[in-house]
Amino acid sequence: MIAPALAGFATVSPAATVAAATAANLLAARTQMAITLGFHIVLACLGVAFPALMLLAEWRGRRHADPDALLLAQRWSKVVAVTFAVGAVSGTVLSFEMGLLWPGLIGRFGAAFGIPFALEGIAFFLEAIFVAIYLYGWRHLGGRAHLLSGVPIALAGAVGTFSVVTANAWMNAPAGFTLDANGQVASVAPLGVLFNGATGYEVVHMFLAAFMVTGFLVASVYAVALLRGHRDHATRLAFLLTFSVAVVATPLQIAVGDVAARAVRDQQPVKFAAMELINRTGSHQPETIGGILVDGHVVGGLAIPDVASLLSGFSPDAVIAGLNTVPQDQQPPADVVHLAWNAMVGIGTLLLVPAAWFVLAWWRRRELPRSPWFLRLASLTGIAAVLAMEAGWIVTEVGRQPWLVYDVLRTSDAVTQAPGIVVSLVLTSALYLVLAMTTLLVIAGMARRWQHAALSDADVPYGPREATLP
């Protein structure tokens, strides 16, 4: 009795009007998902790594009896309170959107795809509980108890990264389920879902990205302060702590990215072909920087002979599959994927310059580089890291198109049939624009008040109770 109704999720009505509505919905739904996820991913990075930096500062403050480090931890915890709240609600929007925008994904594959999210539910719960205890416990919890109350936040952040990224990995390398004759999920092997072929490299890549984004972003704020002449101990310590974490993550990230690229070549050859802008299968593939495909030929850009083959197969003779191994309607928009890939790799590599400069200066003199150019460069690393991370996310998401679940479910078959998604897109865009600007303004206002307090030592309405640290 139920079966015909359920089959509604497996097939798309062939009627032309429905197809047209679907096409309009598809573009609107993809754009809305891109905006909301593109916004949330930055807050997710902050949610994972900022508490760890905050704990690092508190640990240092207590261990070395350094009031400046404790002050930093306390101020950062107030910023975490804001970013965590905004991240919690923007994350909730994403869980609504799973059904609002992609009922065809959940309706068919929720039984498999949902499992990592159930795990994330636990992680987020623990995070919310201990964030509250940590934030509100500065005054009445003992020093050790307070520091300990922060540890579950960092652990839950790591588990949360694992679960959410695992869900994304599953879309790239679907596993752990069987389908029946109607195309419905017939059985699910939960561990197969969780530990799919893309889980390992995607999780580590995103985890390091969170530390790069947060480390560079926070460090760049203090780099600007240093440039403006605030050379006090607290500012220098804040820069050192956050920048060092990002500097450690950067080379690791490049190594993991290298492994990931080769895994993508094996698991999703068409995505890899788009990344490298390779139309025809063959050996001696050049590494193309910039450029677009016109009628299957690369136009513009700089082609470095044999390098793509060398990098991915360690030999100029290594064969790389081209886009043309699949019909046109199964190819992603290669130009977007390729340029985003260039941007991610390019920015990631350039970030090594300030990192190496810093390491060299520290190694030789135990001091920050003296040149103001270092600080100018460092003040750009935050934006750069965010751009690289967003570009990487475009590579993985747009590169998977037209599939939502690789080789199994097309994005167009998953989108909602509800009318008026365009209206929702417009409203959502406006809301998120205001939300993003307000979040930045509010945090900037807090920073300004703190700076003012540091100069004049005046009591500010919502400033931390600096004089009464436990």
Place this chain on the structure above:
Amino acid sequence: MSAPDLVAIVLWAGLTLYAVLGGADFGGGFWDLVAGGDEQGRAPRALIDLAIGPVWEANHTWLIFDLVILWTAFPQAFASVMSTLFVPLTLAAFGIVLRGSGFAFRKVVGRLAGQRLFGAVFAISSLLTPFFLGAALGAIASGRIPVGNAVGDPWASWLTPTSLLTGVLAVAGSAYLAAVYFVADARRRGDVELEAYFRRRALAAGLVTGALALVGLAVLHADATYLFEGLTSRGLPLILLSVACGGLALVLLARGSVHPARGFAAGAVAAVVVGWGVAQYPYLLPTTLTLAAGAAPVGTLAALTVITIVAALLIGPSLGLLFVLDQRSRLEAEGEGFQWTSVSPHERR
């Protein structure tokens, strides 16, 4: 008991906790909205902020928990509900964004103008969110969700007497719970004036909520036959329990037994939520999809059972720690709660 039934119990437990805990946080926004001008509303708003601050994110997580359990264990139900109820649930999502960010921003923004703005955003969205969530539940309960991708009518499915009623009932019930909890919070802080302030409001909100619930039964009789029949047969003991708890809570509150009143008020709301579940059993979407027909394969349900046990072992004690610390006033510092910035002459309107 079958595996789908077991997961449905977990789902309903999460929903009940969200109603009892998260609902009260929305109710806090309601009382914030009607607290009056800057000076007049200073004291109640400070209490509301202290009471909600440490717990709202944890309480909000019950909603996410339930969404995730629903889409994993009963994927078709989730997809059908979300796609048919696109309009109210999109509005609820907007409300969630505005409520949470408005509340967080108000706490840290320095100027009175900003506090007014974010306070208003927080308070108004605290009304809209439970209304639209309640309206969506009304649409489900009254059997207006056919199975499939946006198969139900985007408007007629929820612009109904039942949805209107459940939406308003959600707002009223939230306000009632919040007021009762705030009476206890004010008592704990030894603030006699605020205790009386919220006691009056709790009694009024309790009477309004009770009256709405009675009207609701009449509406359900006309508009949601299957649910009405369930509520007046299988669900009847729970409905009577709810009435008893609600009445007792009012009496205790009037006599000043604040802490037991809190438990009975929560019990009254919980009994309605559980009663709804019992009334529409064995359907998840009344008369279109049963729990058994909509359930995920056994491997998924087994995984969810394990995850639920782990969750109970980890979240239970953690949440207990949070609430104990909170109730012992260990999670606040004098002056750290939200206070209105003193009105400077150029900001005075």
